[in-house]
Amino acid sequence: MYIDCKSIARTIDEETLSLTSKNRARLVSLAIEPDEGTISYLKSQQKKAKSLNIDHETFVLEDVAALRQKLLELSKDETVHGIFVAHPLPKGIDEFEIASLIDPNKDVEGRNPVNLGKLMYGEESFAPCTAAAVVEILSRNMDLQGRNVVIIGRSNTVGLPLSIMLLRRDRSATVTVCHTKTRNLEEKTLQADVIVVAVGRAAFLKPEVVKDGAFVIDVGINVVGDKVVGDVDPEVEKKAIVTPVPGGVGVVTTAILMNRVARTASRGGQA
Amino acid sequence: MYIDCKSIARTIDEETLSLTSKNRARLVSLAIEPDEGTISYLKSQQKKAKSLNIDHETFVLEDVAALRQKLLELSKDETVHGIFVAHPLPKGIDEFEIASLIDPNKDVEGRNPVNLGKLMYGEESFAPCTAAAVVEILSRNMDLQGRNVVIIGRSNTVGLPLSIMLLRRDRSATVTVCHTKTRNLEEKTLQADVIVVAVGRAAFLKPEVVKDGAFVIDVGINVVGDKVVGDVDPEVEKKAIVTPVPGGVGVVTTAILMNRVARTASRGGQA
Numbered sequence: 001m002y003i004d005c006k007s008i009a010r011t012i013d014e015e016t017l018s019l020t021s022k023n024r025a026r027l028v029s030l031a032i033e034p035d036e037g038t039i040s041y042l043k044s045q046q047k048k049a050k051s052l053n054i055d056h057e058t059f060v061l062e063d064v065a066a067l068r069q070k071l072l073e074l075s076k077d078e079t080v081h082g083i084f085v086a087h088p089l090p091k092g093i094d095e096f097e098i099a100s101l102i103d104p105n106k107d108v109e110g111r112n113p114v115n116l117g118k119l120m121y122g123e124e125s126f127a128p129c130t131a132a133a134v135v136e137i138l139s140r141n142m143d144l145q146g147r148n149v150v151i152i153g154r155s156n157t158v159g160l161p162l163s164i165m166l167l168r169r170d171r172s173a174t175v176t177v178c179h180t181k182t183r184n185l186e187e188k189t190l191q192a193d194v195i196v197v198a199v200g201r202a203a204f205l206k207p208e209v210v211k212d213g214a215f216v217i218d219v220g221i222n223v224v225g226d227k228v229v230g231d232v233d234p235e236v237e238k239k240a241i242v243t244p245v246p247g248g249v250g251v252v253t254t255a256i257l258m259n260r261v262a263r264t265a266s267r268g269g270q271a
Numbered sequence: 272m273y274i275d276c277k278s279i280a281r282t283i284d285e286e287t288l289s290l291t292s293k294n295r296a297r298l299v300s301l302a303i304e305p306d307e308g309t310i311s312y313l314k315s316q317q318k319k320a321k322s323l324n325i326d327h328e329t330f331v332l333e334d335v336a337a338l339r340q341k342l343l344e345l346s347k348d349e350t351v352h353g354i355f356v357a358h359p360l361p362k363g364i365d366e367f368e369i370a371s372l373i374d375p376n377k378d379v380e381g382r383n384p385v386n387l388g389k390l391m392y393g394e395e396s397f398a399p400c401t402a403a404a405v406v407e408i409l410s411r412n413m414d415l416q417g418r419n420v421v422i423i424g425r426s427n428t429v430g431l432p433l434s435i436m437l438l439r440r441d442r443s444a445t446v447t448v449c450h451t452k453t454r455n456l457e458e459k460t461l462q463a464d465v466i467v468v469a470v471g472r473a474a475f476l477k478p479e480v481v482k483d484g485a486f487v488i489d490v491g492i493n494v495v496g497d498k499v500v501g502d503v504d505p506e507v508e509k510k511a512i513v514t515p516v517p518g519g520v521g522v523v524t525t526a527i528l529m530n531r532v533a534r535t536a537s538r539g540g541q542a
Contacts, residue, residue, distance in 0.1 A: 053280060095392070096389075096392040112385050112389055113388030113389045113391070113392060114385045116388030117383070117385055117386065117387030117388030117389070118367075118384045118388070118431065119388075120387045121366070121367040121370075121427060122385060123367065146452045148454075154438045156392060160435055161391065164434075164435075167430075167431065167448055172452035174447065174448070174449055174450070174454070174459075175448050176447040177434070177438055177445070177446050177447075179426075179438070179445070179446055180446070181417045181443035182445040183417045183445070188445075
């Protein structure tokens, strides 16, 4: 069975539209040497922003010095409510340094270390967007208390922040984070009530390692031929409750990102 | 079997002494309404600082306004290399706000959210002290890669930051965080190569839920009658490798805290 993520995104979008009908909101996206995937993503982001009455601009910058400069400028600019930096950045750029330059109150993606640290105090207003989307989808579909959640992947955009968020007292899942060095992964996934897969490999999660009726959240976005597929084998859907790709975590993530721009604007730029 | 934590602390202390022989270092501790335990802790901290040639002062402040003021002042004061705020703070004080006022580069305990967030980027120079002590003890005793680590407790001083630290690529443990809402805790601890207990209940971890030969890190400090005991039942030591209480995680934590003061001083106040 598939989870209907589009309806979750719609609910969030409705709130966003209600906010942008009252306050002008503006999102600025930055990229260096964008590849085809990034360009196509930024175009769809622009379209989505427009549909939600959010002003949107994209700047393609020459190098890291120009990116730094622009980040400082946008962080100060009171007419800007959200700053997005397209990833992956070219090799050699210090992602930590770049993330630290984004004003935490405009950090709609949740990359600034202060926003990551706040998670450990239970403060999630600028949690990493994708992790926030996973929490949103799970919270709307189940009571997480005491559930065994297995997260596969330990990135600072999904696995690590998500683990902290699912442990928060109002959720209280029991969380295991797995990765390439994990031994006997299948023993862990077979005991899981919820599996979150964020590894970036098409059809990585096979049905034989998933418990009947488990919730499976597919964070993967992989291009195979001319198709976009997730990290979960399509067969898993026959025994478990799965988020689709495309039209799953991604649409909720975008809805949350836009919602934050609108919320920041409605607070006059303050979190 | 017990792990010799005092020798680990001594090794760290030697480095600290070598640093303080070259650069004057100064630690300032703050408290509001300190109880007996806090007063006794601050006294032993002062003694320890003295033995390591670190200047130490304690200020007992009247209220949260005075604490805020003092934190701002000390954060700016270039002669101060470490700021310690005694916990627990009186009820009603926003710990997040207080932690945010400590200059991240003098935050020797690792409470400022920016220092917590840096952990997700692999940057640990101001990781929470107790979590850092656990990592130090484990790293000196085993290769963590692929080991199943079960952490019991989800505080922002131990459980949460420790989970992120043990997942870092140079360690690569598989980490499960458990807590009061975890179901069938014993199933998880019995599969664990390493158990970290930070629950604050004397003799909480019983031998029958621990695998033979497992590493058990006891973070508990509980006063029972006139004795200080940990969270681990003394019987566990007969089948597992355990850190003692007292003389375990605590002494390594203090050694790390002092070492950070000395390091910050030797860098001229910068991280």
